[in-house]
Amino acid sequence: MLTAALVMVLGLTWGGVALATPQADQAIWQSYYQKRFPNVPKEDFINGVYAIDPVSRESWEAIEEFPPYEMAISQGxxxxxxxxANGKTYRDCFPNGPAIAGKYPYWDKERGMVVTLPLAINECREANGEGPLKYKKGPIADILSYLRYQSRGQLTKVEIPEDDPKALEAYEKGKQFYFARRGQLNFSCANCHVQNPGNLLRSDILSPALGHTTHFPVYRSKWGEIGTLHRRFSGCNKQVRAKPFKVQGEEYRNLEYFLTYMQNGLPLNGPGARK
Known part of the structure; x- marks a missing residue:
């Protein structure tokens, strides 16, 4: 049986109503998870699997008392x-201060592309004669941790300009990516996080996709360090035995655009800690 969220992205109808806009997609998406997990307050979805699994939540809350990402925040x-080297700082690129994560990702109409916060950080560096940072981990994760920490509590508010068909196209590409099967295992992102949240995959409980972007970058016990959202995208592709795309390439930026838009209205709570 097709779920509401799957019907949404297949461009069909749900309850006799055609779903043709991002706004309709988002409403169906958020309603689907709230109906699937009726005892979970909407804002608690920002805590990932810990919103739906009380056993692992207890261990996670103990970890958060002495969060493993504190050093990354300090370094950031x-x-x-x-x-x-030229005497300027990041503040010259971001004059409104470090609490800026809620602005990203956004659609840059002039350049016709999605701009993410890591991309903006490296563009700032290059504009000031500095080399770009690698996008998966290390210093980029440190400064992202600081910026996201300063932005905690800001509501996710991604906008898709109605007067720009290219912005809608980027959103649609991100949506198609999320539901496209790939790799030797022939899995999509949705197979795990739309169809099967709350179910076991080996020994892990699959998390719901609602809230997935709010807590990055994350310290994962599996990694033993802080990693970025696109590092996680890349890792998921590898897990289904598919070749990952370029981090901060168009495919992953469009995916982030779609997935973050689906979280509109949820507060940012990064950086986070995950298994």
Whole structure:
């Protein structure tokens, strides 16, 4: 049986109503998870699998008392305040201060592309004569941790300009990516996080997709360090034995655009800690 969210992305109808807009997609998406997990308050979905599994939540809350990402936040703050070789700092690129994560990702109409926060950070660096940071881990994860920590509580508010068909196209490409099967295992993102949240995959409980973007970057016990959202995208592709796409390439930026839009209205709570 097709779920509401699957019907949504197949471009069919649900309850006799055609779903043709991002706004309709988002309403169906969020309603689907709230109906599937009726005892979970909407805002609690930002806590991932810990919103639906009380056993693992207890261990996670103990970890959060002494969060493993504190050092990354400190390192990121130092990066934010340290001048570049030309004497300028990140503040010259982001004059409104470090609490800026809620703005991203956004559609840059002039360039016709999705701009993510990691991309903006590296564009700032290059504009000031500095080399770009690698996108999966290390310093990029540190400064993202600081910026996301400063932005905690901001509501996700991704906009898709109605007057720009290219923006809608980027959203649709991200949506198609999320539901496209790939790799030797022939899995899509949706197979795990739309069809099967709450179910076991080996020994892991699959998390619901609602809230997935709010808590990145994350410290994963599996990694033993902080990693970015696109590192997680890449890892998921590898897990289904598919060749990952370029981090911060168009495919993953469009995916982030779609997936973050689906979380509109949820507060940011990054950086986070996960298994």
């Amino acid at each position: 703050e130092k990066m934010w305040n340290t001048p570049f």
